[in-house]
Amino acid sequence: MNSKLLSFLEEIKAQGNMSKAAQALFVTQPYISRVIKNAEVNFGVRLIDRSSHPIQLTYAGERLLVYLQDENRLRANLDREMTHLSQFKYGHLTIASNEIVTDDVYRPVLIRFYKKYPNIHAQIIRMNSRDAEKRLLSGSLDFFVGHPLQSPKVEYVPIAKLPLVFVIPESSKVFKEGQLYVDYNEDELARLTGESFISTPQRDNYQRLVTNYLSDLGISAEFSIEVPDIHLASDLAINHVGAIVTPEPFAEDKYMSDEQKKHVNIVKIPTDKITADFGISYIKTKQQSEPVNDLLDIISDVVDQYTPKR
Known part of the structure; x- marks a missing residue:
């Protein structure tokens, strides 16, 4: 009954008309x-204000709709996770990462994982942190490897803090x-104000981190080139x-x-000034199983080896 009531309330809210809602759902209006x-x-x-035109949900109807939608999502998560756990012999994992995770990281991770779990199908995809957060919350993604996400519903396991560097071209006055x-000299670096910088999309968590850091240094950067990923940048x-x-x-x-090497300077930024936090994110309610825990451990181990030590 709850699923029918949910679909009826959703369609009435969308259509503003009982007859149109019935037609859309292929049921009768009565x-x-x-x-x-x-x-x-x-x-x-x-639940319905029938005196208004178009008809609307009352406040109670709106609240009930929210609860039914939440209940439906929880049920979908439960079904997916139980299937996920019961079928791990021939299971499926979808893992996303941002561009910071290179093939040098994925190669040893997948080799070690598949030696132990050869029958699990894993899909590896690239996406930015904002899209990853949406897909985690919708249930179409198991893990995101990269920068921390913002949603309180997402569990974040830190792995490493990547040290950052300035790359300064010969055209710069510094x-x-x-x-x-x-x-590293902050007074010298502040002279980069107004010079041409290369950026990744401004909506990305990493680029927002960098932009805030430059601002704290007093650098008003001119982002004259924006490219899709940090590799190209x-x-x-x-x-x-x-x-x-x-x-x-x-930039090693x-x-x-x-x-x-003749045409650039590399400035290593002290890790107490800024680092790129890096870890694994997943939905807090996700039930952990042995393959999942092993995958988390393998990723943590490989990334720790890959991260430069200062």
């Missing part, structure tokens, strides 16, 4: 009226010729297209040619 009337008798309140690594910076604040693994000298 049937909808009877179900609504029985619910009103049961709860002792009016560029020091003949040096690759330059000491870092590659452009290493090729002295613009300045950037990027995770240290993306071992990945740079001798010619590239």
